[in-house]
Amino acid sequence: MSMHPVQVIAVTGAKGGVGKSNVTVNLGIGLAELGRRVVLLDADLGLANLDILLGISSKSNISHVLSGQCSLRDVLVEGPCGIKVVPASSGTQQLVSMGPREHAGLIHAFSELSDDIDVLLIDTAAGISDMVVSFVRAAQESLFVVTDEPTSITDTYALIKLLNRDHEMYRFNILANMVRSQQEGRDIYQKLVKVTDRFLDVALQFTGCIPYDESVRKSVQRQKAVLEAYPRSKAALAFKALAAKVDSWPLASTPRGHLEFFLDRLVQGAHVR
Numbered sequence: 001m002s003m004h005p006v007q008v009i010a011v012t013g014a015k016g017g018v019g020k021s022n023v024t025v026n027l028g029i030g031l032a033e034l035g036r037r038v039v040l041l042d043a044d045l046g047l048a049n050l051d052i053l054l055g056i057s058s059k060s061n062i063s064h065v066l067s068g069q070c071s072l073r074d075v076l077v078e079g080p081c082g083i084k085v086v087p088a089s090s091g092t093q094q095l096v097s098m099g100p101r102e103h104a105g106l107i108h109a110f111s112e113l114s115d116d117i118d119v120l121l122i123d124t125a126a127g128i129s130d131m132v133v134s135f136v137r138a139a140q141e142s143l144f145v146v147t148d149e150p151t152s153i154t155d156t157y158a159l160i161k162l163l164n165r166d167h168e169m170y171r172f173n174i175l176a177n178m179v180r181s182q183q184e185g186r187d188i189y190q191k192l193v194k195v196t197d198r199f200l201d202v203a204l205q206f207t208g209c210i211p212y213d214e215s216v217r218k219s220v221q222r223q224k225a226v227l228e229a230y231p232r233s234k235a236a237l238a239f240k241a242l243a244a245k246v247d248s249w250p251l252a253s254t255p256r257g258h259l260e261f262f263l264d265r266l267v268q269g270a271h272v273r
């Protein structure tokens, strides 16, 4: 087993379209610019987001790894700034619903890589599906992307409540996206704190905010990350600040900080249900 610590962060947010995939991609590039070796795992089955956002394509995906046709290294696609992407496929569903024997193979496949990874970022799907819950509870850290829409706040609250009540999670990082001002970002965070403080025993951390910026939309259309296409835009600068902050998060020196531990938890969670 590799002893190299890997920071595993799930990017989530319950509501669709709040910017989870853009946050994953730009946080990943931001961390790579700081010298981290970053792998993005596209865990959104519905729409294979990351490869479209980055304008990359792949022949194989994780289901080919699980069936033994190729190694994980073979499915990784290289993105900007040297980040690597594990493309989405129906294999992602397999990840959380397979039997113990395949788990061993999967853990082996990832452990071959873990010496070459510093950060694994997981882009989860919208909603509160078992799969989303599995990824978030297995990761060391989670980043909840929230916008000012009332449904974003209520959906995020519902996900936090589920994770707290059923999975004993109590620490959550909140990122406000598409804000018109810093104050709006703080207000979104405060709205969430108000309901969680009233009904749950959880600690919400304000991780910061990303401004609403047309450059994000334009770069999505160009199939490029905003950090690449418009590196001096307001959104890009905010993503760089976010990366610096995330980079300063302490890395668990316990088994929790190992990739194998994440995979163990990921597959165990599937068994418990």
Ligand SMILES: Nc1ncnc2c1ncn2[C@@H]1O[C@H](COP(=O)(O)OP(=O)(O)OP(=O)(O)O)[C@@H](O)[C@H]1O
Pocket: 015, 016, 017, 018, 019, 020, 021, 022, 023, 044, 047, 049, 125, 126, 177, 178, 179, 210, 211, 212, 213, 214, 216, 217, 220, 235
């Ligand atoms: N900071 C921002 N400023 C302006 N537009 C943004 C910003 N963040 C995201 N968007 C817009 O919102 C759209 C949805 O973003 P994204 O695909 O990242 O959301 P998502 O949460 O991953 O969605 P899904 O739930 O469908 O996976 C993007 O196409 C982009 O145009």
Ligand SMILES: [Mg+2]
Pocket: 020, 021, 022, 044, 049, 123, 124
């Ligand atoms: Mg997405």
